[in-house]
Amino acid sequence: MNAASRFLLVSALAVSVTACVTINIYFPAAAAEKAADRIIDEVWQLRDAAPDAPAAPAAADAQGETK
Amino acid sequence: MKVASSFTRWFAVVLFGLLLGGAVQAQGNLEVNTPAIATLKQSMQQRHARLAPLYASGAVGLAADGSVALRDAGSVPLAQRGQVNGLIAAENADRAALYREIARANGHPEWESDVRRTFAQRWIDRAQPGWWVQKSGAWVRK
Numbered sequence: 001m002n003a004a005s006r007f008l009l010v011s012a013l014a015v016s017v018t019a020c021v022t023i024n025i026y027f028p029a030a031a032a033e034k035a036a037d038r039i040i041d042e043v044w045q046l047r048d049a050a051p052d053a054p055a056a057p058a059a060a061d062a063q064g065e066t067k
Numbered sequence: 068m069k070v071a072s073s074f075t076r077w078f079a080v081v082l083f084g085l086l087l088g089g090a091v092q093a094q095g096n097l098e099v100n101t102p103a104i105a106t107l108k109q110s111m112q113q114r115h116a117r118l119a120p121l122y123a124s125g126a127v128g129l130a131a132d133g134s135v136a137l138r139d140a141g142s143v144p145l146a147q148r149g150q151v152n153g154l155i156a157a158e159n160a161d162r163a164a165l166y167r168e169i170a171r172a173n174g175h176p177e178w179e180s181d182v183r184r185t186f187a188q189r190w191i192d193r194a195q196p197g198w199w200v201q202k203s204g205a206w207v208r209k
């Protein structure tokens with residue numbers, strides 16, 4: 001029982017350590033693209049300077065002032 | 068028995084943690100909110116007011132490597148050429164620092180070239196009509 005639980009502990013540790021390494025080792029291309037777009041929006045001022053609400057100003061522009 | 072059940076519980080906690088980690092990763096947001104990145108964005112935003120007319124005239128184009136380049140020196144009066152070159156150099160320094168900072172802020176300095184490649188593609192894709200962009204080595208007007 002002791003050996004079994006030790007095996008469980010070691011394998012769980014091994015799994016969590018390798019998972020931590022592999023999870024972040026690949027470049028997140030889609031996330032980078034989103035981040036790039038946000039920064040380009042700001043640098044080129046393609047949308048109103050509202051970094052917290054990127055979609056809202058564009059929608060508001062399209063809608064105009066209609067009520 | 069008591070030992071085994073405590074380990075089972077511990078194992079469940081580890082599994083839950085892994086699931087949580089996977090969920091966070093699946094959302095996939097890159098950290099871009101650091102003071103260094105904010106400063107670079109600000110500096111590039113201010114410079115853009117002076118670069119935009121140069122993009123529009125075709126004097127400066129968006130290069131395939133994520134930088135900006137003097138495309139048509141002839142369209143810049145000789146007297147202003149030094150100033151334009153200075154703008155380009157400053158912009159490229161900021162861009163290089165931005166790519167480096169984003170990679171560093173995410174704990175992966177080796178991602179710098181990937182970040183640069185991603186930005187290069189997005190700068191070009193989002194360039195305004197009339198601007199010049201570099202595609203497979205050749206300058207193309209959008």
